[in-house]
Amino acid sequence: MSADQIGFALLVLGLFLLLGKVVRVKVGWVQKLFLPSSIIGGFLILLLGPQVLGRVGGPVGENGLFTEPMLDVWTALPGLLISVVFATMFLGQDLPTPRRAGKLVGPQLALGVAMGSGQYVVGLLLAALILVPLLAAEPMVGALIEMGFEGGHGTAAGMRPVLEDLGYGEGADLAVGLATVGIVAGVVIGIALINWGVRTGRTEILKGDVQASVEEQKGLFRKDEYYPAGTMTSRPSSVEPLSLHMALVAVAILIGWLFLEALRWVESQTYSSVMINGDTPLEIFAFVPLFPLALLGGVAIQAVAAALGVDHLIDHQIMLRIQGWALDFLIVAAIGTLSLEAIGSNIGSFLLLAVAGIALNVGLFLWFAPRIIGRYWFERGIGDFGQSMGVTATGLILMRITDPDAESPAFEAFGYKQLVFEPFFGGGLVTALAVPVIALTGPWPLFSVMLALFLVALGTGWFYFRPRADAERRELQEKGADGVDAVTT
Structure with a gap:
């Protein structure tokens, strides 16, 4: 494959991302679903590629409108860009101490961990009791709810090489499909929950019908709105600020690569000689992808920059723009190269996982969140619901609707x-380790660990944060505050 072919494939990918934006601006029902342009562009490629148009036959050929080199580039691209997405996560952010972070977000963390570990509990239980014995699925199918819902398209696509190495390549297609279901369902169900919350008085800030402006539905800013994309932290005569930040991302990924290689070397020198089932070496980090370690590389750079007093040179808004660019191109490529055949041949597993994941997230939001978070439980909990259904951006969208002025x-x-x-769920170390652990030991050991973590999250919330939430609500009611939700406990 030549450099020209790779470059042309990227240009065409950009064209379809732009076409996705045009569709978002022009089509009303797409706007009401708040579908990202990247998802729309990915579906356009999917329709015009080998999975749909290519199967029709005729003059277009088996690859649809695209060439084999294009499809090869797009298939490989998500596994590369996901490291960029994770490397930028903490660059430019203040790193709080664990004690301070725990004090601020204890209930939030309990809810998030319950959703993340719960997705493993439900998925592994379905795998062990139904999907494997009745539908002949691989045991690794039990990790796909968390990989697709909590992790989103980036994680699902980034785990493809690992799943293929372990002989479960179709699992990556199922995970990307689940990620698509998760984002769409997250926005649709999330907005429905917000309307329900407003009508029943469970939201403290919104007190009327939920109405998004025309510009918000189109995904545009008004002419009189101004939101800076970032801050210039270096003079362009020395180095362009964007170039500086891209260089920091590259170094973060390299640090993550060194971390991963070191772990693999330690593994090769120690326990990898142990055999499981007589012929399978005990290897875990050999199958761990790069992107969770790239996240740690970003944390390392941020910590060093803070220690040297130069962290002001790293602007988090610019990092978010780099992250957003990588995620948009990643999603277009991941959906565009999705195998509908893999989903079709595993439709039973796919539907069961999707329904179970949605039911778990909705149930925990409606039952657990109001009991462990005091004031603003709806505004705070809806963000975790959105994230657990797709990506962080989904949670931010739903929080912005419920709390438009960040009150x-x-x-x-x-x-x-x-x-x-x-660092652990949604593409972190737990997500990366889960698949090889299941492949080596089966579903039950990881199920036991996740069940214990799930019960700890529920227990901590119920016995520690629930009394605090009740006291906060009582104190607010005594002061005569308006709009406090009375939750039956």
Whole structure:
């Protein structure tokens, strides 16, 4: 494959991302679903590629409108860009102490961990009792709810090489499909929950019908709105600020690569000689992808920059723009190369996992969140619901609808919770380790660990944070505050 072919494939990918934006601006029902342009562009590629148009036959050929090199580039691209997404997560952010973060977001973290570990509990239980014995699925199918819902398209696509190495390549297609279901359902169900919350008085800030402006539905800003994309932290005569930040991302990924290689070397020199079932070496880090370690590389750079007093040179808004660019191109490529055949041949497993994941997230939001979070439980909990259904951006969209002027502590608590939560779930170390662990030991050992973590999250919330939430509500009611939700406990 030549450099020209790779470059042309990227240009065409950009074209379809732009077409997705045009569809978002022009089509009303797409606007009402708040579908990201990247998802729309990915579906356009899917329709015009080998999975749909290519099967029709005729003059277009088996690859649809695209060439084989294009499809090869797009298939490989998500596994590369996901490291960029994770490397930027903490760059430019203040890193709080664990004690301070725990004090600010204890209930938020309990809710997030319950949703993350609960997705493993439900998925592994379905795998062990139904999907494997009755539908002949692989045991690794039990990790797909968390990989697709909590992790989103980036994590699902980034785990493809691992799943393929372990002989379960179709699992990556199922995970990307679940991620798509999760984002769409997260926005649709989330907005329905917000309307229900407003009507029943469970929201403290919104007190009328939920109405998004035309610009919000189109995903545009008004001419009189101004939101800076970032801050210039270096003079362009020395180095362009965007180039500086891209260089820091590259170094973060390299540090993550060194971490991963070191772990693999230690593994090769120690326990990898142990055999499981007589012929399978005990290897875990050999199958761990790079992107969760790239996240740690970003944390390392931020910590060093703070220690040297130069952290002001790293602007988090610019990092968010780099992250958003990588995620948009990643999603277009991941959906565009999705195998509908893999989903179709595993439709029973796919539907069961999707329904179970949605039911778990809705149930925990409606039952657990109001009992462990005091004031603004709806505004704070809806962010975790959105994230657990797709990506962080989904949670932010739903929080912005319920709290448009950031009057509640929802955004602050959610942000600090991410610093503790992201290194483990939603594409972190737990997500990366789960698949090889299941492949080596079967579903039950990981199920036991996740069940214990799930019960700890529920128990901590119920016995520690629930009394605090009740006291906070009683204190507010005694002061005669308006709009406090009375939750039956």
